[in-house]
Amino acid sequence: MKKDKNMVTKLSIKTVKERSNEFIVAWRQFAPELTLVGRTLAQFEEEKLVQEEVQERIVAARAIYHGLINERDQAREALRETLVSLANAVRGEASHGLNSNFYRALGFIPKRERNSGLTRKLITPNPPTTGVA
Numbered sequence: 068m069k070k071d072k073n074m075v076t077k078l079s080i081k082t083v084k085e086r087s088n089e090f091i092v093a094w095r096q097f098a099p100e101l102t103l104v105g106r107t108l109a110q111f112e113e114e115k116l117v118q119e120e121v122q123e124r125i126v127a128a129r130a131i132y133h134g135l136i137n138e139r140d141q142a143r144e145a146l147r148e149t150l151v152s153l154a155n156a157v158r159g160e161a162s163h164g165l166n167s168n169f170y171r172a173l174g175f176i177p178k179r180e181r182n183s184g185l186t187r188k189l190i191t192p193n194p195p196t197t198g199v200a
Contacts (some may be wrong), residue, residue: 087115 077087094101094108099167106114163169165178 085110091115 157163171177
């Protein structure tokens with residue numbers, strides 16, 4: 068790996084983990100008693116564990132988040148089914164039904180206001196063909 072003064076800014080998440088492992092192995096192998104930047108090897112190993120513990124919490128939070136999304140989707144589906152049941156109950160209620168103000172206020176089109184759905188296509192006569200005589 069090419070070394071320069073901006074190495075810290077060029078380390079990706081993956082390489083930070085790999086490089087910290089390399090530092091620990093080399094430090095343990097060649098200078099276990101050395102203190103660098105005010106840190107002992109044990110302190111540096113502890114610092115590395117903090118990052119890993121936070122990463123584990125992030126993974127756990129993502130799992131909780133995805134579980135909550137699933138829970139929300141299930142609750143939304145149950146609510147949708149309840150809305151359909153309530154709308155059907157209003158349609159079937161003798162005092163309200165398909166033409167009531169209540170039905171319209173719920174956002175439905177009353178039966179008396181609906182179009183029949185019948186459409187008629189315009190018939191266009193065939194254009195005259197010109198024959199060669």
